[in-house]
Amino acid sequence: MRPIPHSQKQQMHPFMCLPETSFHETSIVKPSLTVAPTVKHNSVSYAPTTHRKSTSGPSHTPSVIQLNPLPMKKHGCDRLSIQVCSEEDFLKDVMQFLIQRGHNRLVPHGGLAEFPDAVLNAKRLDLYNLYKEVVSRGGFYVGNGINWKGQVFSKMRNHTATNRMTGVGNTLKRHYETYLLEYELAHDDVDGECCLLCHSSAPGDxxxxxxxxxxxxxxxxxxxxxxxxxxxxxxxxxxxxxxxxxxxxxKKPPLPPKVANGFSNTAYVPRSV
Structure with missing residues (x-):
């Protein structure tokens, strides 16, 4: 049996009203867009990281990393330079900064003995060396120019010679965004670099x-x-x-061959033409 076709004609009603969408469109005024200030060498605006939720799990899709952080007020701490600052002083300063920024959930009740409350490769996350390696390579917003597994993870206490972890680079990026990104933006620890080939600091790969x-x-x-x-x-x-x-x-010169009785020990090999 064939289905009975239905008529597509619209029925006329005595009272016709405007659709709800058109009513709202005429009654709502679009807010004016404000352009956020940008950093000197970037051109894309960046939303503040305070309102970003950090989630973890196998089904979580990593958020797109923006290229232009908003200028942040400097911390104004009396911490020594990161090259000479001790790990204990650094972690205390990070904890104080996170509390000032309202990230109390990142600071455990046990204080320094339990900070950070994150584990990587069965060890407490080494925030100290993670931060030092990233800022010495231009900071987080250098982007993919940093080999997180080969250059950063290998310098951390979480690294082991028999490590078989997968996705280490993305894991380190997420931890850095959670604990250290705002801290980096509020301090002058990043080494300013220029290209050794073109001698400019223009953005690029x-x-x-x-x-x-x-x-x-x-x-x-x-x-x-x-x-x-x-x-x-x-x-x-x-x-x-x-x-x-x-x-x-x-250009390194090859090692000189061993000489015995005035003659070289290397055998002469005829060159094939």
Whole structure:
């Protein structure tokens, strides 16, 4: 049996009213948009991190990392430079800062003995070395130029030689956003860097050399066979070596052959043409 077709004609009613959507559209005035101030070298506005919820779990999709933090009032603490500051003084300062920012849930009741309340690779999260390694490489907003697993995690106490963890880079980023991102923005610990090839601090695909620690725009490196930026930026990506370090290693003189009775021990191998 075939279904009985229904007529698509609209019925006329004695009283017709405007749809609810059109009524609201005519009665609501759009608020004026304000442009947030931006940092010197960036061009994309960034929403304050205070209202962002931090969730964890296998089904959680990592939030998109913006490129332009809003200027934040400096902490004004009397902490020493991060290069000479002790770990205890650093953690106390971070705890005080988090409380001032209203993040009391991140500071356990047990104080310094239980801070931070986060575990990575069966050990308490090493915030001290995590912060030092990130700010020494240009800070969190350098983006994918930092190899979080190869350059940062390997310097932390949470790292082990037999580590088999997956997704370490994304885990470290989430912990950094939770505990240290606002702290970084409120302090002058980030090393300001310029590209060692073009000598500018313009935004771009920044890469950190694994040998000398200097920064370079990936687009400024014209060497062949480097691959793509994504090959280095992913969590388990390649380690970038700048042209200067590559050239220095190439120019190292070979070890002289051992000499016995005035003759070299190396055998002569005829060169095939």
């Amino acid at each position: 920044w890469m950190n050399c694994g040998l000398c620690g200097e920064w370079a725009h990936f687009g400024c490196d014209r060497r062949q066979g480097l691959g793509t930026f994504k090959d280095y930026a992913k969590t388990d990506g390649l380690e970038y070596i700048c042209p200067h370090c590559s050239l220095a290693n190439y």
